[in-house]
Amino acid sequence: MIDGADTAWILTSTALVLFMTLPGLALFYGGLVQSRNILSVLMHCMAIACGASLLWFLVVYSLAFANGTPFFGGLGKVFLIGVDRETAYPGTKIPETVFIMFQMTFAIITPALMVGAYVERIKFGAVLLISGLWLLIVYAPVAHWVWGGGWLAELGVKDFAGGLVVHVTAGFSAGMIAWMLGTRRGFPENVRPPHAPWMVMVGASMLWVGWFGFNAGSALASGADAGMAMLVTHLSAATASLVWLAIEWKRFGKPSLVGIVTGTIAGLATITPASGYVGPLGGVVLGLAGGLICYFAVDIIKRKFLIDDSLDVLAVHGVGGATGTILTALLAASVFGGVGYGDGQSVSGQLGVQVIGVVAVLVWSLVATYVIVKVTQALVGLRISEDDEVQGLDLTAHGETGYNH
């Protein structure tokens, strides 16, 4: 039975989530790189969006959501064969086509998130190959485990909108790619700063608004769950932003724009898995936790481990998503305004399940990405030449200049 209100909301959410990638994430990342590389970042997001869409149609939707084993979906829906125009997606009142499209926008943004790890030094062919293989080998199975009726779903893992499926996968995979690719020329003492902090804020703002579609749309219905999801998402974003503002003000005497909007994204990533299960207080707590933990994660990964995850995908998405996934177990309690636990499930039981989820997804992401990068290295190579890196990717890879003709 198709419900018009539900369908209208999910159609809208789909547009919001696509907008997060095009151009939200593109501008967010674009402003953070040197001006000589801005077009390459926009290009990565654009190309990944288009490639992921086609792959979704061809096989990834099926591998994620068609009936299969606890570890992989089947091939029953490749080329979207058998998807009927009029039939609702099971468990919802929206047409399957709308579900397919909504989930596609998640499959688009997740590989696009990883762009931040490899900017300014990767070959374009490598971007395409890594992203494509990654959708097949990392995204599809994990989506199946959590949302497609796979083994984590059967354990009762709570990941409302993609703490595991989107943020842990992309975050930890990005860290692996950054580590294998090697650092940018001049890292860490001599890297160039963001060329357009204003652009970063514009992108982050689009991401914030779009995230309402990401989290509230994951209710797959228009109603109370969507309403609360939007509220807690917003509160987490605002809180985490203020946390970064406060830390920078105290540490450096000057709170920065890039800092506050990074806090925003940290808050949004952290609330993502919890957004359907917690109340407003939970949203604020997750914003506090995400803001704090992600701030120090940026420091540790770049300064202590010297991994040039250039735009901090691991620190913000990986760590934020994992933090939110684990804290969901605690904050879902009704005493905090949450929805409570399943039949016979306790806080500690749920906590155990959440931790299993984080560890399994993290390990799978790291291992599979390692293999993917090795294969890509053998087939097309990974890194551009040092000369090209100095000149910038816009000109050397794409034959275009962002500014100044």
Next chain:
Amino acid sequence: MKFIIAIIQPHRLDLVRDALTGVGVIGLTVSEVRGYGRQKGHKEIYRGAEYQINYVPKLKLEIALDDNLAESAINAIREAAQTGKVGDGKIFVLDLQSVMRIRTGETDSEAL
């Protein structure tokens, strides 16, 4: 004739222009440049990481003058551009060989 090149702090431009107008200078060219001298650059902080910015934005003024205006122009620039801090800039004075107004073909003093 003299050709003056002055490197000044960007925010002093309006004051310098007013001062030059006050001594009878009727035209100049401004360009945005970067440079360093004793002012080595400055630090910016993004996501907790410090970036040393080695070049500082400045403005370059280029002014062609009759010899009799040169000294008062130089003094006007210096007084208006000065803040007393490192980074105020420098004034270079060159001998100017010739000048031509493009529209009319007038040369030297008639072109200034």
